[in-house]
Amino acid sequence: MRLLGYTRVSTAAQDAQLQVDALVKIGVQQRDIFSDVTSGTKVAASRPAMSRLLEHAVDGDTLVVWRIDRLGRSLIDVLNTVKSLQQAGINVRSVSDGIDPSTKTGRMMLGMLATLAEYERELIVERVNAGIAVAQAAGTKFGRPTSDPRIIAEKLEIVRAARKAGKTAADAAQLVGWSRATLYRYELAAGVSE
Structure with missing residues (x-):
């Protein structure tokens, strides 16, 4: 098992x-530390x-971070x-947070984080719905x-x-800024058949 x-x-x-020092202190070799300088807005797998x-990681390795965030x-x-790391057989351990899913306490902490994440998800949905309701009450129209x-x-x-002048449906639709599909949709709605 590698760290x-x-x-x-x-x-x-x-x-x-600070992060590197904490990782080295618990036994991670300097050569096995991967560092990103990027905002947290990118999902983890897309960071270089x-x-x-x-x-580099193989089944059984442990990914160690200073803090889980x-x-x-x-x-x-x-x-x-x-x-996704666990599904790949890679363990995760957080030095400062004490999160290590291979231990009972670590699994409990991860479970609590999962509960908090679900709560966070529900709050986001609630805020979005409240924002939509306020916008609609103010007269904002949604949709097409x-x-x-x-x-x-x-x-x-x-x-x-x-x-009638010989243009194809696609060319004729393009004259008015439509796609061929939009043309057919409007012709169907108008009861026009060609």
């Missing part, structure tokens, strides 16, 4: 040395150093990352804008004339 370290800082102005680490931007992202039937009828006339 592989992972550090992440958001900007080049920040220093990952994490990608290299995942290519180095793996993601939110609890949901962290848990998804931990889950409604089309003016007169404009559609005018465009259908232009398309019909172009089709």
